[in-house]
Amino acid sequence: MKVVLDNLTVSYQRHPAVHHVSGSFAVADATAIFGPNGAGKSTLLKTMIGALKPDSGQARLDGYARQDIAYLPQQSEIDRSLPVSVLDLVATGLWHRTGPFGKVGRAGLGQAMDALEQVGLADFAPRSISALSSGQFQRVLFARILLQDARLILLDEPFTAMDAKTTFDLLELVRRWKEEGRTIIAVLHDYEQVRAYFPHTLLLAREVVAWGRTEQVLTDANLKRAVDTAAHWQDRAAVCQVDGVNA
């Protein structure tokens, strides 16, 4: 199995958000994506799942079928107003086995309850998802990934605005996933979380600033370079319109 970025460039209206990014993610291990706001982190994940098309280059997820891949967007991008129960939402983690209109069945619902139990929300099964706190909702989405049994797990700022207990519990799930040989790639903003749970880091500022072992990537010099590179991109925004074609 391989998760490879090959000279990947992705633009919005010809402004590159991800620019000539190459490298491979450690398989069966956890990688943090770290970088300033607007560094292209979310764009990168969306391109990896096929929601955005590259201008050039490619993201290759070799050996992973569609159902092996779980993606959690930033919470701000999720609409929770649907009248769906917690259990129903978790059960959609089985769609790759049942099809969207298939019956989950008693066994499937049992597995969904088990997943909810593992994130400490068994009592919430019949509740509406709109009635949950953001921390509880994030636990529900992690339960869904548990049920899906995904081999490649992409998380976009999963702990932003989460309470400390939720963050800790879900980070422990990440640790377990890593031990189970799953590949985890997560956008994070907390230095300590990255150091404690993510052996690898991609430091991104539209371009790769550094990519490798976390302790070698998250140095003061590299972090400064990431900030400088991001600022430089802001300054060049108008120029990049043309650059997107020539680069």
Ligand code: ADP
């Ligand atoms: P990050 O997740 O690292 O904060 P993003 O990938 O969301 O960064 O954004 C990278 C750049 O692309 C930013 O300059 C952002 O404004 C721009 N961008 C993101 N999404 C869109 C969009 N849908 N349309 C136009 N520009 C976008």
Ligand code: MG
């Ligand atoms: Mg983002």
